[in-house]
Amino acid sequence: MSxxxxxxxxLTGRSLKHITRSLDTIITTALMPIAFLLLFVYVFGGxxxxxxxxxxxxxxxxxxxxxxxxxxxxxxxxxxxxxxxxGTFERFQSMPITRSSVLWAHVLTSLxxxxxxxxxxxxxxxxxxxRTAAGIGGWLAVAGILLLFTLALxxxxxxxxxxxxxxxxxxxxxxxxxxxxxISSAFVPTASMPGPVRWxxxxxxxxxxxxxxxxxxxxxxxxxxxxxxxxxxxxILVVAYAFAQLAxxxxxx
Amino acid sequence: xxxxxxxxxxxxxxxxxxxxxxxxxxxSNSLVMAYRGLVKFRRTPEQFFDVTLQPILFTVMFTFLxxxxxxxxxxxxxxxxxxxxxxxxxxxxxxxxxVQLREDMDKGVFDRFRSLPIARIAPLAGALTAxxxxxxxxxxxxxxxxxxxxxxxxxxxxxxxxxxxLIVAVAWAISWIFAFFGVIARTASSVQGISFMVLFPLTFLxxxxxxTSTMPNxxxxxxxxxxxxxxxxxxxxxxxxxxxxxxxxxxxxxxxxxxxxxxxxxxRAYMRKA
Numbered sequence: 002m003s004x005x006x007x008x009x010x011x012l013t014g015r016s017l018k019h020i021t022r023s024l025d026t027i028i029t030t031a032l033m034p035i036a037f038l039l040l041f042v043y044v045f046g047g048x049x050x051x052x053x054x055x056x057x058x059x060x061x062x063x064x065x066x067x068x069x070x071x072x073x074x075x076x077x078x079x080x081x082x083x084x085x086x087x088g089t090f091e092r093f094q095s096m097p098i099t100r101s102s103v104l105w106a107h108v109l110t111s112l113x114x115x116x117x118x119x120x121x122x123x124x125x126x127x128x129x130x131x132r133t134a135a136g137i138g139g140w141l142a143v144a145g146i147l148l149l150f151t152l153a154l155x156x157x158x159x160x161x162x163x164x165x166x167x168x169x170x171x172x173x174x175x176x177x178x179x180x181x182x183x184i185s186s187a188f189v190p191t192a193s194m195p196g197p198v199r200w201x202x203x204x205x206x207x208x209x210x211x212x213x214x215x216x217x218x219x220x221x222x223x224x225x226x227x228x229x230x231x232x233x234x235x236x237i238l239v240v241a242y243a244f245a246q247l248a249x250x251x252x253x254x
Numbered sequence: 255x256x257x258x259x260x261x262x263x264x265x266x267x268x269x270x271x272x273x274x275x276x277x278x279x280x281x282s283n284s285l286v287m288a289y290r291g292l293v294k295f296r297r298t299p300e301q302f303f304d305v306t307l308q309p310i311l312f313t314v315m316f317t318f319l320x321x322x323x324x325x326x327x328x329x330x331x332x333x334x335x336x337x338x339x340x341x342x343x344x345x346x347x348x349x350x351x352x353v354q355l356r357e358d359m360d361k362g363v364f365d366r367f368r369s370l371p372i373a374r375i376a377p378l379a380g381a382l383t384a385x386x387x388x389x390x391x392x393x394x395x396x397x398x399x400x401x402x403x404x405x406x407x408x409x410x411x412x413x414x415x416x417x418x419x420l421i422v423a424v425a426w427a428i429s430w431i432f433a434f435f436g437v438i439a440r441t442a443s444s445v446q447g448i449s450f451m452v453l454f455p456l457t458f459l460x461x462x463x464x465x466t467s468t469m470p471n472x473x474x475x476x477x478x479x480x481x482x483x484x485x486x487x488x489x490x491x492x493x494x495x496x497x498x499x500x501x502x503x504x505x506x507x508x509x510x511x512x513x514x515x516x517x518x519x520x521x522r523a524y525m526r527k528a
Contacts, residue, residue: 044458047468049323183319193322 020114030114031121033179034069038062038122041188042129052190055219059133062126063214064187067207068179069122070115070151074158075175077111081162082171104159104249111155112148119147134220143217149234150210154178156241163248187211206233280373287380292387304350305392309343313399316463324464332405337417337489338462340396341482344389344421345457348429349449351385352436356445359437378524382429389425393418409495417492420505424485427509430516437523456482481508 038061041049046057053060081104123131135143158175165171182188184198185207191199202208209229216223275283316335317328325331355378358364367377397414400407407413432449439445459473460466460482466474477483488501 040458043470043473045320045324045464047470048325048464049320050326051323183315189320189323193320195318195322195328198318 020110030073031069031118033072034065034118034122035125037068038065038125039129049189050193052192056130056132058126058129058131059218060215061188062123062131063211063218064182064185064207065122065126066119066147066214067150067182067187067210069118070147070154071175071178071181073115073118074111074151074154074178075172077107077114077155078158078162078165078171078174079168081107081159082165082168085163104245107162108152108155108159111158112151115151115155116148133218135218136220139217139220143214146210146214146217146230146234149231149238153234153238153241156238156245159245160241160248163245181205182207182211185211206230206237209233275373280375280379283372283376284379284383286372287376288383289380291381291384294384305343305347305388306395308346309339309392309396310399312339312342313396314403317403320463329404332400332403333407333490333494334465335463336396336400336405336407337486337493338460340393340417340421341460341486341489342457342462343392343396344425345428345482345485346453347388347392348385348425349432349446349453350388351381351429352432352434352439352445352449353442355381355433355436356439356442360442375521375524378433378520382426382433385429386422386426389422390418393421407493407495409493413493413495417489420489420492420502421485424505424509427512430513430520434516434520434523437520456480460486462486481505484508 038058041061042058046061049057051057051060133139157178161171161174185191185202185205187207191202191208194202209226210233212226213223213230216226313335316339317331321328321331321335325334358377358381364377397418409417432445435445435448436442439448460477460480462482466477466483469477484501485505488499488505491497491499491501
């Protein structure tokens with residue numbers, strides 16, 4: 002077990018070096034969510050009726066944070082694909098290191114990169130008027146949700162990273178994930194949507210996650226949304242982890 | 255003894271060669287080149303994705319996801335969104351003219367055209383003519399999508415035709431700008447990059463999706479003077495059977511000015527390269 006931690010730490014250090022040498026990837030990751038944030042706050046924000054007294058930037062930011070994660074994980078799949086294509090995995094196989102640490106290194110790197118991107122987006126949010134009533138406990142809870150969400154989606158990203166035939170294929174899977182917050186309560190209340198769309202929006206995972214983060218930021222009671230959100234994230238994490246391990250075993254067999 | 259017949263070679267100075275083409279031949283050559291563009295579309299149908307899928311996706315997405323929150327109900331949002339999406343789609347589609355022009359020039363196709371006895375302007379004019387079909391397709395699909403989800407414009411068929419002709423004319427005028435970029439740019443991707451940087455703010459920071467009165471003052475000022483807003487307001491007036499206001503005339507004048515400025519610039523730059 003100690004080998005696993007040591008190997009994972011060493012390989013994570015290697016992956017983090019790649020990121021620090023190409024900081025533009027983090028900037029690019031944060032650019033699209035920031036563009037959405039500015040577009041919706043300034044262009045649509047005044048016209049959107051959220052049904053609450055809170056400013057639209059406060060309403061919108063939780064959803065934008067999830068889009069930031071969805072954008073960021075496509076880079077994880079891409080980096081994994083490059084390692085496979087470049088023959089790095091074969092070299093690791095010939096070394097006396099724990100096999101699973103190779104994947105975990107990429108996952109932990111994704112967590113670090115996404116934390117930085119999220120921090121950048123939150124900073125922009127604060128600059129354009131985002132204010133929160135959350136205390137330290139609320140912020141820690143939000144951080145926990147976002148970390149779990151990132152972890153779950155990163156393991157989802159590992160699957161195309163291992164199985165894609167081309168570099169374009171590695172990032173294509175993230176488009177539905179980026180689009181999912183649009184069909185949720187992230188941008189507008191689900192009550193304003195027509196029947197079938199509203200039904201889908203209310204029962205998909207993003208809505209419960211967004212509503213939980215929004216409630217935590219507002220300093221109000223979270224209610225059952227948090228448990229539904231945690232259920233979704235843990236479920237996605239377990240299933241994605243199992244499939245990723247299966248794909249990895251097939252790949253290195 | 256056999257005699258060898260020799261052909262008399264006439265010096266170039268004494269030969270009667272035409273170094274210009276008549277207007278009729280230029281039009282004919284341009285139409286042939288336009289047909290070439292249409293054949294290219296048929297062989298690569300993915301070139302139509304931006305004018306077929308984009309209007310459907312944007313109309314459906316904005317109407318069903320945001321329509322209720324933006325306008326109170328979906329039906330009330332349709333008169334705003336349909337002309338807005340149409341303007342955005344068709345104006346964005348005009349970029350393709352410049353991109354494909356650059357790609358053709360990079361492939362060396364234009365070098366082959368130069369060796370043919372055709373009007374030198376024909377490949378350029380043909381490309382611009384062929385692209386009007388793409389604008390017409392985008393217009394038709396956007397209107398049909400609107401009809402499918404319950405939009406019933408008061409202007410009737412005539413209003414739709416007039417609005418359609420207006421946006422096609424505007425897109426054709428704008429395509430001269432991108433044709434100019436296509437001729438002078440180094441790569442097709444740079445044409446796409448420049449155009450995206452220009453068109454993204456122009457189309458979104460307008461009255462395409464929301465009334466400008468809901469925007470912050472500094473943004474409202476920009477959205478109100480934005481030429482795209484005038485085009486959209488003009489189209490809304492035409493499809494709603496409202497009196498033809500100043501926006502229609504400003505739009506037509508703007509399109510004419512763009513053509514008067516960029517057509518000569520593009521032709522000059524093109525002739526220098528071709």
